[in-house]
Amino acid sequence: KAGVTQTPRYLIKTRGQQVTLSCSPISGHRSVSWYQQTPGQGLQFLFEYFSETQRNKGNFPGRFSGRQFSNSRSEMNVSTLELGDSALYLCASSFEGLTYNEQFFGPGTRLTVL
Amino acid sequence: AQSVSQHNHHVILSEAASLELGCNYSYGGTVNLFWYVQYPGQHLQLLLKYFSGDPLVKGIKGFEAEFIKSKFSFNLRKPSVQWSDTAEYFCAVNGGSNSGYALNFGKGTSLLVTP
Numbered sequence: 001k002a003g004v005t006q007t008p009r010y011l012i013k014t015r016g017q018q019v020t021l022s023c024s025p026i027s028g029h030r031s032v033s034w035y036q037q038t039p040g041q042g043l044q045f046l047f048e049y050f051s052e053t054q055r056n057k058g059n060f061p062g063r064f065s066g067r068q069f070s071n072s073r074s075e076m077n078v079s080t081l082e083l084g085d086s087a088l089y090l091c092a093s094s095f096e097g098l099t100y101n102e103q104f105f106g107p108g109t110r111l112t113v114l
Numbered sequence: 115a116q117s118v119s120q121h122n123h124h125v126i127l128s129e130a131a132s133l134e135l136g137c138n139y140s141y142g143g144t145v146n147l148f149w150y151v152q153y154p155g156q157h158l159q160l161l162l163k164y165f166s167g168d169p170l171v172k173g174i175k176g177f178e179a180e181f182i183k184s185k186f187s188f189n190l191r192k193p194s195v196q197w198s199d200t201a202e203y204f205c206a207v208n209g210g211s212n213s214g215y216a217l218n219f220g221k222g223t224s225l226l227v228t229p
Contacts, residue, residue, distance in 0.1 A: 031215050043204060043219035056214040090158065094215050100146045100165060100208060103215060105158040 002026065004093050004106035012112045018079040021109045025072050025093030031055075032074040033103060034066060037088040046089075049074055050096060078111075086113045116141050118207050120220035127195050127227050135190040135223050137205030145209035147188040148217065149179055153201045161203070164188065175199070200227045 005024045013019050025032050033056075034046040045058040049068035066076040072093075078085055088110050092103035121136035139145065149161040162173025169181040179190045188205060205220040 033215055033217070035217075035219075042221040043206075043217075045216045045218065048214050048216050050214070056216045058216070092158075092217075100215070102148065102160050102163050103217060104160075105150075107157040 004091055004104055006089075006091050006106040006109050008109060009107065010110045010112075012114060013081050014114050015081055015083060017081050018077060019081060019111060020075055020077045021089055021091075021111075023074045023076075023091030023093075023106060025074070025091075026095075026104055028095060029093035029104070030072050030096045031094040031103075032068055032072060033092045033094070034074070034076050035090040035092065036060075037090055037108070038086075043090070046076065081113045083113050085111065087111060116207075116209070116218055118205055118218050118220040120203075120205050120223050122223050123221065125223055125225045127225070129197055129227055129229055130194050131227075133190070133192040133195050133199070133225070135203055135205075135225075137188045137190065137220055139186050139188070139205075139207045139209075139218075141186070141207060141209040143209060145207050147179075147181060148206040148208075149173065149177070149188075149190050150204045150206060150219075151201045152204065152222075158204070161190070195225075195227050197227050197229055199225060201225060 007022045031050045033048040048056040052068045063079045068074045088108040090108045091106045095101045119138045147164040150158045164181045172178045203223045206217040
């Protein structure tokens with residue numbers, strides 16, 4: 001079974017631009033979560049989507065947004081980029097069952113803001 | 115506020131030494147606990163998980179962890195480390211009634227195993 005895939009793997013943007021990152025979950029997984037990983041703050045939860053609805057949101061400004069499509073693929077968007085948005089953005093998917101199931105992580109998208 | 119603390123940020127061990135990485139969390143109620151590992155250049159992988167039942171859980175590659183509810187701890191252990199265990203280790207917690215699948219991670223512990 002193919003793992004979580006993320007595109008693109010690397011991005012370089014300049015301040016003020018916007019960026020869209022894409023995530024394809026493992027087949028059959030309907031929950032998709034996004035995380036930001038930086039050396040200073042570590043791994044921080046951005047948001048979680050299930051059945052095209054945002055189910056949870058972390059403590060990030062409104063410049064960070066996301067969506068999920070009917071095929072469970074997800075995108076996240078960051079508008080008006082700041083230098084501090086440089087990070088590895090990780091997507092994770094889970095199988096939604098009666099009980100909690102672990103998240104499987106993708107390789108991430110490395111975003112550099114200049 | 116809910117938080118996850120990892121006690122050691124950098125650990126250096128010789129091969130065959132024993133490993134214990136501490137993790138404490140500040141959540142009330144039911145929690146799901148995880149240890150993830152990130153090898154250099156690779157993505158996060160699940161080492162082990164605790165949902166309920168036996169508080170001593172075994173994971174991949176000889177790792178184990180013990181959930182001590184009274185201490186809000188979930189420490190990771192390995193009796194004898196190998197050079198290939200060099201990686202970053204993250205403790206993560208899912209908990210709270212509205213948390214969905216969201217994971218709260220500790221800051222991570224960078225482990226270097228020397229030959």
